[in-house]
Amino acid sequence: MVGDEKLRNFASPRVYLPALALLVLALLPLFIKNPYNLHILAIILFWAYLASAWNIVGGFAGQLSLGHGVYVATGAYVSSMLFANTGLSPWIGMFIGGAAAALLGFIVGYPTLRLKGAYYALATVGFAEGFRVILISTEKIGSWDTGGAQGFLVPLMGNAPQYMQFMSKxxxxxxxxxxxxxxxxxxxxxxxxxxxxxxxxxxxxEDAALALGINTARTKLIAATLSAFFTGVGGVYYAQLIRYLEPSAISGPMMSNQIVFLAIVGGKGSVLGPAIGGVLLTVVGEITRIFFGQVMGLHLFLYGLIVVLFVIFKPRGVIEFCENAYGRLLRLLGEGGEKRGREDAGVKESDH
Known part of the structure; x- marks a missing residue:
């Protein structure tokens, strides 16, 4: 009986459809051999990850952080400098870089999360800009080079899996x-x-939550710290994928704003929305670069236009379309299963 129940559960479209999607993602590199295309797929997944990490504080907690590029840069610089100066593997540096970003998120969040609405968003913008200026103007921390405005070049080790560096994408x-x-x-x-x-x-x-006894300041701080940690981990991956850290690119407004755009269009506050937005908008951005590469910043203009349209007409984001389509597919498959079940039952009854 237990085995039959497990088989019936596995036969449910709620189980095999996600499993099939995961299988397709796992097998993609078997069919896509071009290194450039694989690199683009890795970038798409990277943005989906960052949007989901931002969603912890920006979606679940509803706090509009416009400075998450700071945490990407923190994870990237901390792990890369440890790697360059001590030989520490980025696999370990991933946790240290994430922890450094989480500590910074706690330090930043403790005073700023007491602000509400636009004031908190402006505070994160100001902090991110100050952090970017510090990265540009600082060329050394003790005896360790940071690169300053010229950027930081991650040491190249060739095909070295132990250092998260590979010849293949x-x-x-x-x-x-x-x-x-x-x-x-x-x-x-x-x-x-x-x-x-x-x-x-x-x-x-927030006022109602406070009246119910929820420590809102503490809860927001936990969300901000967790979000910063995972964003910092993403920064470590970015450093090994790109192998060059340019302060304005990694911690500037372009990085922070793009993370927010992806989450909002996908559907902030939902589990899968930001990841879906990260995939869709990054694809739009890459197509824009391919066909209109001579127009600098056009993809950001398109991002902004898409965000405005979604905020006005579909505030829940792309996830609303996906949920509706998935619901219709489940009903279709369910109805098909019920029909087959009734037909089988009819055959059995006719046999008797």
Missing amino acids: VPYYYIALALVLMIIGFCVWIDRSKLGYYLTALRED
């Missing part, structure tokens, strides 16, 4: 896929946990 794709699955799994846990209920309550009405 396939491992980078799988690392990015693992990061996306990890952050989605974590967001599922948050969504179903007590922390998730607290975050939803303060996002909907």
Whole structure:
């Protein structure tokens, strides 16, 4: 009986459809051999990961952070400088870089999260800009070179898996896929946990949540710290994928704004929305660069236009379309299964 129940559960479209999607993602490198295309796929997954990491504070907690590029840069610079000066593997530096970003997120969030609405968003913009200026103007920290305005070149080790460096783009794709699955799994846990209920309550009405006894300041700070940690981990991956850190590119407004755009268009506050937005908008950006590469910043203009349209007409984001389509597909498959079940039952009854 237990075995039959497991088989019936596995036969449910709610189980085999996600499994099929995951299988397709896992097998993509077998069919896509071009290194450039694999690199683009890794970048797409990287943006999906960052948007989902931002979603912890920007979506679940409803706090509009416009300075998350700071945490990408923190993870990237900390791990890369440890790698260059001590030989510490980025696999270990990933946790240290994430922890450094989380500490910075706590330090920044402690005073700024007491601000509400646009004031908090402006505070994050100001901090991010100050951080960018510090990176540009600082060429050394003690005896360690940071590169200053010229940027920091990650040491090249050739094909060295122990240092997260590969000659092929396939491992980078799988690392990015693992990061996306990890952050989605974590967001599922948050969504179903007590922390998730607290975050939803303060996002909907902070005063009401406070009246119910929720420590809103502490809850927002936890969300900001967790979001910064995962964003910093993404920065470590970015450093090994690109192998060059340019202060304005990694910590400037372009990085921070793009993360927010992806999450909003995908559907902030949902589990899968930011990841879906990260995939779709990054594809739009790459297509724009291919056909209109001579027009600098055009993809950001398109991002902004798409964000405005979604905020006006579909504030829940792309996830609303995806949920509706997925619901119709489940009903279609369910109806088909019920019809087959009734037909089988009819055959059995006729046999008797």
